[in-house]
Amino acid sequence: MSSVKKAQPKLDSSAGKLLFLGSILEQNIFPFPKIKDEEAETLRMILDSIDKFMQPKAADFKQYDEEGAQPSEYIEALKELGLFGLIIPESFDGLGLSNTGYSRVLQHTSRYDSSTSLTVGAHSSIGMKGLLLFGTDAQKKKYLPKLASGEMIAAFCLTEPGSGSDAGSIKTNATCNPDGSWTLNGEKIWITNGPLADFFTVFARTEGEQGKLTAFIIERSFGGLTTGPKEDKMGIRASATSTVHFENTRVPAECVLGEPGKGFKIAMSILNNGRTGLGGGCVGGMKRCIEMAVRQASERKQFGKSISEFGLIKEKISQMTVNCFATESVVSMVGHYIDSGLDDFSVEAAISKVFASESLWSVAHEALQIAGGNGFMKEYPYEVVVRDSRINLIFEGTNEILRLYIGLSGLKDAGEYLKEISSSVGKIFDDPIKGFGVLSRDATKRVTGLTSIGREKLSCVHPALREQASVYEEYTQRLSRASEELLRRYKKEIIGQQFPTKRVADIAIDLFVGLCVLSRVTSLLEERGAEKCAEELSIAHIFTQQAKRRMNQNIRRLIQNEDDEMRTLSDFIVGKGGYPWDTI
Ligand SMILES: Cc1cc2nc3c(=O)[nH]c(=O)nc-3n(C[C@H](O)[C@H](O)[C@H](O)COP(=O)(O)OP(=O)(O)OC[C@H]3O[C@@H](n4cnc5c(N)ncnc54)[C@H](O)[C@@H]3O)c2cc1C
Numbered sequence: 001m002s003s004v005k006k007a008q009p010k011l012d013s014s015a016g017k018l019l020f021l022g023s024i025l026e027q028n029i030f031p032f033p034k035i036k037d038e039e040a041e042t043l044r045m046i047l048d049s050i051d052k053f054m055q056p057k058a059a060d061f062k063q064y065d066e067e068g069a070q071p072s073e074y075i076e077a078l079k080e081l082g083l084f085g086l087i088i089p090e091s092f093d094g095l096g097l098s099n100t101g102y103s104r105v106l107q108h109t110s111r112y113d114s115s116t117s118l119t120v121g122a123h124s125s126i127g128m129k130g131l132l133l134f135g136t137d138a139q140k141k142k143y144l145p146k147l148a149s150g151e152m153i154a155a156f157c158l159t160e161p162g163s164g165s166d167a168g169s170i171k172t173n174a175t176c177n178p179d180g181s182w183t184l185n186g187e188k189i190w191i192t193n194g195p196l197a198d199f200f201t202v203f204a205r206t207e208g209e210q211g212k213l214t215a216f217i218i219e220r221s222f223g224g225l226t227t228g229p230k231e232d233k234m235g236i237r238a239s240a241t242s243t244v245h246f247e248n249t250r251v252p253a254e255c256v257l258g259e260p261g262k263g264f265k266i267a268m269s270i271l272n273n274g275r276t277g278l279g280g281g282c283v284g285g286m287k288r289c290i291e292m293a294v295r296q297a298s299e300r301k302q303f304g305k306s307i308s309e310f311g312l313i314k315e316k317i318s319q320m321t322v323n324c325f326a327t328e329s330v331v332s333m334v335g336h337y338i339d340s341g342l343d344d345f346s347v348e349a350a351i352s353k354v355f356a357s358e359s360l361w362s363v364a365h366e367a368l369q370i371a372g373g374n375g376f377m378k379e380y381p382y383e384v385v386v387r388d389s390r391i392n393l394i395f396e397g398t399n400e401i402l403r404l405y406i407g408l409s410g411l412k413d414a415g416e417y418l419k420e421i422s423s424s425v426g427k428i429f430d431d432p433i434k435g436f437g438v439l440s441r442d443a444t445k446r447v448t449g450l451t452s453i454g455r456e457k458l459s460c461v462h463p464a465l466r467e468q469a470s471v472y473e474e475y476t477q478r479l480s481r482a483s484e485e486l487l488r489r490y491k492k493e494i495i496g497q498q499f500p501t502k503r504v505a506d507i508a509i510d511l512f513v514g515l516c517v518l519s520r521v522t523s524l525l526e527e528r529g530a531e532k533c534a535e536e537l538s539i540a541h542i543f544t545q546q547a548k549r550r551m552n553q554n555i556r557r558l559i560q561n562e563d564d565e566m567r568t569l570s571d572f573i574v575g576k577g578g579y580p581w582d583t584i
């Protein structure tokens with residue numbers, strides 16, 4: 001094993017972006033992160049109290065889902081459990097968990113009820129995360145103890161009727177008064193915890209229509225803030241979602257969060273930092289689905305056998321397991337990046353969100369399928385898991401936007417490397433599509449300092465995984481060649497080329513998730529020895545073979561594809577107003 005194994009993560013480098021340059025930053029992927037013993041002890045106690053509290057409540061959760069609300073006594077009980085103070089430092093009366101520990105807790109709550117995870121998660125992951133990341137000492141001192149106890153519940157207010165993915169186009173405006181205070185007007189929609197919250201992180205435009213965004217801390221008690229009725233939703237129905245309306249809301253000068261004019265960057269940082277909450281929730285949802293599916297497959301008999309004996313059911317159960325293991329691996333890695341103080345993990349965080357949400361969606365779908373007709377009945381919990389899991393592909397950045405972000409961020413760094421075309425490519429990536437997030441800087445330094453283009457050999461992977469390692473080595477190199485080819489072909493027009501951008505993003509997703517799996521299995525092999533890791537080796541093998549097929553397909557389709565016809569057909573159908581054919 002190489003000495004790199006003991007190295008600390010390289011704080012100014014992104015392993016995800018470097019893949020586009022043909023480089024695997026082993027130092028940031030190996031060894032697989034481990035929760036510290038001290039935190040593990042605290043976590044066990046928290047998980048135990050969650051079990052005691054949530055396990056007997058299955059019937060209540062069903063009722064909350066039907067009624068579309070969590071009663072106030074339930075919210076009070078969550079406060080008593082300390083679930084609103086998970087990531088708040090102990091010095092401010094919170095539990096002081098790391099991002100990894102926090103994610104593990106949300107995983108556990110999600111095994112019982114996704115709406116509970118969302119109420120707690122929206123508070124911590126996005127509602128008050130900005131205060132933790134950008135708040136002044138005075139702001140923290142004033143609000144964190146109340147947020148830790150749940151006396152104040154937090155909400156994150158970015159989305160508006162005319163501004164979803166295009167977060168940079170919000171219209172809520174803030175005018176600065178002569179005394180330094182601000183007056184806010186505007187409307188936010190679909191705000192999780194809106195009806196419960198007393199603490200709102202709000203984004204508004206501060207310098208006229210074309211001006212920049214500024215983040216504010218707004219208390220309900222400031223006045224001029226009203227929340228609409230709870231939205232009637234498809235899933236996570238018990239979690240409270242509403243509009244938040246500002247009418248001449250007067251905000252004291254000291255409630256600006258971070259620097260005025262930096263609101264867009266703050267919003268993206270909050271979303272990036274919050275991704276382990278959503279990822280942890282997805283892992284918990286998958287573990288729940290696997291448990292239900294295994295029970296059903298063992299108990300249900302058809303054709304004189306348990307259905308678990310049929311090949312097509314076995315295929316589903318093993319695929320669900322591979323998805324869950326891979327998601328757990330990538331979410332843990334991203335949690336570790338955040339906890340290590342890495343500068344730039346936005347691509348890896350986006351990869352974990354896309355992979356986690358799509359894995360849960362497919363696992364929930366398969367769990368329901370294994371249950372057959374029972375799966376479709378409200379009497380069983382399959383349909384609620386399917387309904388609840390769908391939102392993860394939409395909120396905190398849709399998966400389409402995040403794929404474009406992954407692809408364009410990686411291509412930006414590759415573009416900067418390709419010096420001969422960087423003058424025409426470099427600039428346009430600085431703001432690829434307002435709303436995609438904050439792109440990295442200083443790529444040239446990283447490229448020259450850290451990487452050498454060409455096939456690299458992974459040195460930290462366990463010898464039992466050598467064959468798998470060579471797949472990632474080969475496809476990292478192929479990704480860099482494909483990126484170079486795309487940049488040469490499209491130059492600055494790459495910004496509008498969504499089909500190939502998605503394909504390189506998908507390759508990066510497979511590479512990064514696969515490398516996290518190899519890292520985890522390597523650590524397990526070193527701890528326990530190969531003879532005790534047969535199943536983990538199988539998971540690494542299955543994931544890698546599947547990833548290889550997908551990556552191969554994505555590389556081939558960069559050249560041979562039906563993209564032009566797909567675009568033309570879509571334009572035709574949109575022009576017709578719908579599907580124009582019939583058989584009569
Ligand atoms: C239950 C729920 C809770 C929510 N909680 C919060 C919250 O607490 N705070 C908050 O601020 N917001 C919240 N949201 C809003 C959520 O973040 C947005 O719904 C999300 O960002 C997508 O915006 P949109 O719904 O307007 O979709 P749109 O932006 O209109 O997108 C519609 C479709 O077009 C695609 N699309 C858009 N632009 C592009 C592009 N450039 N290229 C390719 N495809 C594109 C999208 O991927 C999507 O498939 C919540 C939403 C829901 C449903």
